[in-house]
Amino acid sequence: MSAWRRWARELARLVVPVACAGCGLPDVPCCARCAALLDGAPRRVEAGAPRLDRLDGVAPLPVWALVAYAGPVRDLVVAWKDRGRVDLDRLLAAGMRRAAAAVAPGVAAAAPGGVLVVPAPSSAAARRARGREHVRVLARAVARGLSDAGVPAAVAPVLRRRGGARDQVGLGSRARGRNLAAAVAVRRRALLRAGGRGPAVCLLVDDVLTTGATLAAAERALETAGAAVVGALVAAATPPPGTRSSRDATDLAATVYRPGGVGLA
Secondary structure (H helix, E strand, O other): OOHHHHHHHHHHHHHOOOEOOOOOOEOOOOOHHHHHOOOOOOEEOHHHOHHHOOOOOOOOOOEEEEEEOOHHHHHHHHHHHHOOOHHHHHHHHHHHHHHHHHHHHHHHHHOOOOEEEEEOOOOHHHHHHHOOOOHHHHHHHHHHHHHHOOOOEEEOOOEEEOOOOOOOOOOOHHHHHHHHOOOEEEOHHHHHHHHOOOOOEEEEEEEEEOOOHHHHHHHHHHHHOOOEEEEEEEEEEOOOOOOOOOOEHHHHHHOOEOOOOOOEO
16 A cells, blocks of 8 residues: 555544444444455345245245344344445455355356346435445445355346335335335346346345345345346345344255245245
8 A cells, every 4th residue: 555545544534533333333345354254154144034935836035144134134234335434345245255155065056157236225305315236335245255166146226116106224124015016017128138148047146135025025026037046145134033044055965946946945
């Protein structure tokens, strides 16, 4: 780092003091203890997301989460997505890249020709407030992690929110479902360009899994457009009360296709 950059960074710290987004420890964007919370293996969490349940007899969309959305991790993610802490991009991207490499064998089993990594879309209001599509940071990291493990992957931001959908923060399970019903649409030309020949095979990416309403709407929209969705990877998942997350990435050797549908079980 040049002397000029060191001086500029120190000046910025004086003007806007930096503190750990997880615990508040001063002078670091994220302390070693909070950063270590992102080092674990991803776990399967779809069992705790009621809106992923389907009525057609097909098993819910498989979802892996890097970490539980609780304690310091919750504060860290909120600071990153809603309080302008872009200095946490690298930390979260590194965690998602590792997670993607861990789940790559299961993804490859369902999508031997490679996948499109599709970020969940933000509402227009959230995008304006944040100044960017923050989930794309995670999607790029996931694509790199899959590629590291030998799975061809490319980021494909082919989803958009239709007008009228509110931001999901603060909404309950039923309200989330109603809010997102028919609110996620596919940019079909972009999907065709990204998918090339044959039906597109997609892996969804999002920041936080709560009820699963966002992922369910995204899965439905992509399937309606002719794409297959094999699973999803999220940075964090809200722990269901009194329950524990399900299988971790070490169970991928037993991964099979979902009965009656495309994907993993």
